[in-house]
Amino acid sequence: MDSQAIATGPADPHQEHDEAHPAYLRHHFVTVDQQRETASFGMWLFLLTEIMFFGGLFMAYLLYRNWYYDAFVAGSNTLSIGLGTTNTAVLILSSFTMAMGVYSAEIRNRKGLLTSLSLTIFLGLVFLGIKTVEYHDKYVEHHIPGASFSVEDFVHPADKRDVPLAPDMAQHAQLYFFLYFAMTGMHALHMIIGISILFILLYQAWHGAYVNGHTSTIDNFGLYWHFVDIVWIFLFPLLYLISRHPLK
Amino acid sequence: MSNPVPVQHEHHIVGPKVYLLILLALLVLTATTTGVAYIDMGIFNPIVALGIGCLKAVLVILFFMHIRYSSRVMMLTVGAGFFTFLVLITMTLSDYISRNWGLW
Numbered sequence: 001m002d003s004q005a006i007a008t009g010p011a012d013p014h015q016e017h018d019e020a021h022p023a024y025l026r027h028h029f030v031t032v033d034q035q036r037e038t039a040s041f042g043m044w045l046f047l048l049t050e051i052m053f054f055g056g057l058f059m060a061y062l063l064y065r066n067w068y069y070d071a072f073v074a075g076s077n078t079l080s081i082g083l084g085t086t087n088t089a090v091l092i093l094s095s096f097t098m099a100m101g102v103y104s105a106e107i108r109n110r111k112g113l114l115t116s117l118s119l120t121i122f123l124g125l126v127f128l129g130i131k132t133v134e135y136h137d138k139y140v141e142h143h144i145p146g147a148s149f150s151v152e153d154f155v156h157p158a159d160k161r162d163v164p165l166a167p168d169m170a171q172h173a174q175l176y177f178f179l180y181f182a183m184t185g186m187h188a189l190h191m192i193i194g195i196s197i198l199f200i201l202l203y204q205a206w207h208g209a210y211v212n213g214h215t216s217t218i219d220n221f222g223l224y225w226h227f228v229d230i231v232w233i234f235l236f237p238l239l240y241l242i243s244r245h246p247l248k
Numbered sequence: 249m250s251n252p253v254p255v256q257h258e259h260h261i262v263g264p265k266v267y268l269l270i271l272l273a274l275l276v277l278t279a280t281t282t283g284v285a286y287i288d289m290g291i292f293n294p295i296v297a298l299g300i301g302c303l304k305a306v307l308v309i310l311f312f313m314h315i316r317y318s319s320r321v322m323m324l325t326v327g328a329g330f331f332t333f334l335v336l337i338t339m340t341l342s343d344y345i346s347r348n349w350g351l352w
Contacts, residue, residue: 048329055333085282096271099312226312230305237297241285
């Protein structure tokens with residue numbers, strides 16, 4: 001009974017083992033399904049800590065938006081809805097390609113897996129590229145909180161339809177931009193980590209991994225990627241959309 | 249082998265058809281939420297935006313993340329996570345609302 005075998009890739013001599021006890025089934029699990037469910041349960045526990053991590057930021061945003069409502073509205077309206085919507089679509093598409101990657105691994109389709117992972121990397125990079133353009137705009141407009149921050153756009157808005165803010169309220173727009181950079185920056189960091197892991201998965205899949213029935217790694221990375229997508233699904237309306245028609 | 253087989257969930261492979269359908273739904277909802285942001289609905293703008301956001305998140309969790317096809321213990325765990333987040337929001341806001349009663 002080869003119960004201690006560890007999957008080491010396509011060269012594994014235990015590959016020809018019978019279906020009920022494949023080489024990648026660790027000895028402390030009875031069945032493959034039990035092993036799979038345990039792994040994804042662990043991944044979900046990690047994601048729950050991530051909910052609370054981003055949850056703190058969302059909570060801070062909710063509170064400060066109520067306190068300095070006018071400043072948050074003015075700050076939010078400097079963002080480009082077009083870029084935000086495009087990025088939302090790009091990220092949702094990348095979630096779809098990742099889901100197709102999980103499917104390809106499950107039906108043991110190496111080519112499909114490689115294509116899906118590559119597309120996910122590409123779409124992830126497109127998202128970060130658009131984000132960079134947005135960050136650069138903020139830099140040019142002196143909207144990055146700190147020493148170079150300028151209240152000019154808020155005290156004397158170029159668009160006549162915008163209500164000018166008092167200088168002290170305009171200062172609080174820094175708080176909006178601080179939370180904007182903290183939340184989207186933390187989200188972008190998760191994407192950068194995700195894309196780095198995707199490159200590793202792509203390399204391993206290129207050498208034949210994950211198409212032998214042992215798909216837990218791909219499954220769990222998929223969960224991570226979709227979670228990052230969900231965070232953006234909430235960041236997008238909160239940061240870009242809900243301040244277009246402020247309450248008077 | 250005399251190990252008893254534990255109670256567990258049978259693995260379910262979700263196919264491309266379901267994924268494609270969810271992708272379409274998510275894209276349509278994104279277009280909707282952006283379009284609706286340009287309509288003045290007063291206090292309902294944020295409510296509708298967050299409602300659509302929740303709907304999208306639920307679709308991703310149920311289908312992309314396979315919770316629809318998972319065992320009860322998984323559904324309960326995920327639910328517990330989001331419930332804890334709601335506790336964070338509710339407790340904090342009830343504190344802020346009750347401090348300067350009537351001055352909000």
